[in-house]
Amino acid sequence: MGRSPCCDKAGLKKGPWTPEEDQKLLAYIEEHGHGSWRSLPEKAGLQRCGKSCRLRWTNYLRPDIKRGKFTVQEEQTIIQLHALLGNRWSAIATHLPKRTDNEIKNYWNTHLKKRLIKMGIDPVTHKHKNETLSSSTGQSKNAATLSHMAQWESARLEAEARLARESKLLHLQHYENNNNLNKSAAPQQHCFTQKTSTNWTKPNQGNGDQQLESPTSTVTFSENLLMPLGIPTDSSRNRNNNNNESSAMIELAVSSSTSSDVSLVKEHEHDWIRQINCGSGGIGEGFTSLLIGDSVGRSLPTGKNEATAGVGNESEYNYYEDNKNYWNSILNLVDSSPSDSATMF
DNA sequence: AAATATCGCAACCGCTTTGGT
DNA sequence: AACCAAAGCGGTTGCGATATT
Secondary structure: OOOOOOOOOOOOOOOOOOHHHHHHHHHHHHHHOOOOOOOHHHHHOOOOOHHHHHHHHHHHHOOOOOOOOOOHHHHHHHHHHHHHHOOOHHHHHOOOOOOOHHHHHHHHHHHHHHHHHHOOEOOOOOOEHHHHHHHHHOOOHHHHHHHHHHHHHHHHHHHHHHHHHHHHHHHHHHHHHHHHHOHHHOOOOOOOOOOOOOOOOOOOOOOOOOOOOOOOOOOOOHHHHHHHHOOOOHHHHHOOOOOOOOHHHHHHHHHOOOHHHHHHHHHHHHHHHHHHHHHHOOOOOOHHHHHHOHHHHOOOOOOHHHHOOOOOOHHHHHHHHHHHHHHHHHHHHHHOOOOOHHHHO
C-alpha cells in the first residue's frame, strides 16, 4: 500500500520558492497562524502542498531563525555534539538556538565533515587516523567509553521527553483548575499561547507585539524557566526576578513539555551548560557539561587532584580522564589545524 | 570567453513517530 | 486496538553560483 505523496496532485508547484510565494505564506501565517498545514496552501492562495509550506516556514521564513555564518562556538558545538549524538540533527539543533536542523545538517556535510577529514579525523567516529590504527592495541577504550556515554545520553534525552510529556498532562490539569478559580487574575506577562507541536499561533495577538513564534522557538517566559532551578540567566543576574508571575505558571513552564517544549527547555540547557562552564558551579557534573564545555576541552586541570575532584576512585578518575583526553585531542586538532587555522574557525 | 568541475544550500522524498478519533 | 492525518526527521537531489581549466 503505502501513503500517496502529498504533492502528487496535478498543478502543485515544486522547486524554489519565489518572493511572492514567501510573502503570501508569511502574510497568511501572520494573520491566521498556520493551523492545518494541509489546508493552508489553498487558504493562502498557494499552489504548493502543505508539507512544502511547512518546510519553507520552518527552515527559512520563521522569524526566529538566525541565518548566516556559523560562529566558532557553534561549529565547536556541532562537532562535539555530533561526536556524541551522531546524525541526530534535530537533537543537535536544540543546543544551537535559532539554527535549524536542516541548516546544521547542510553545514556539517558541506564544511565540517570535510574539514575533519582533511585533518585526518574520521567524521563518523571522530577519531584521528593514528588513533584508529592503534585501536587494536587497546586504545579503543575511548571510543567504547564514548559510545557507552552516548547511549546514556540518548536514553537520558528520551526519558526527559517522556517525563516531560507526562508531567505536562498533570500540570495542564493543575493549571486549568487554577485558571478556573482565578480567571480574573490571569497572568499578564507570559505569552502562553499554544505550545502544542501542531499549531503555531501568534502570541499577544492584538496588543501590538507581532513577534511570531514557532513551536520550537524560544518564548518570552524563557528566562523565568530557569529560575526555579537556580540556574542563573544573563538577565536574572541583572535584574530582580519579577515575582508577579504566579509560581504555578512558572512551574508549568518548566515542567509542561511536549516534544516541542523539550526543545525549548533544551535551548536553555545550552545556556545552562555555558553557565556551568563559566564556573557557576553547584549544578553538578552533568554528562553534557562534562563533554561539551570549553572548560573541559580547553583548560583541563593538569593535576590529578583537580581532575579527580568529586570523583570517587581510581577507575572513575580514568573514566573521566579518558574522555577529557578524547575531547582535548579533538579540540587541539581543530585549534592547531595547519595552514588555514584563521579561516577554520 | 567558453566549457567544465566543484561547492553550497534549499527543497524534496520517504520513512517513522505522534496524537486524535 | 486500529486507523488515519499530520508532523518530525534524516538522507538525498537539483540547481544556481563560483572556481578552475
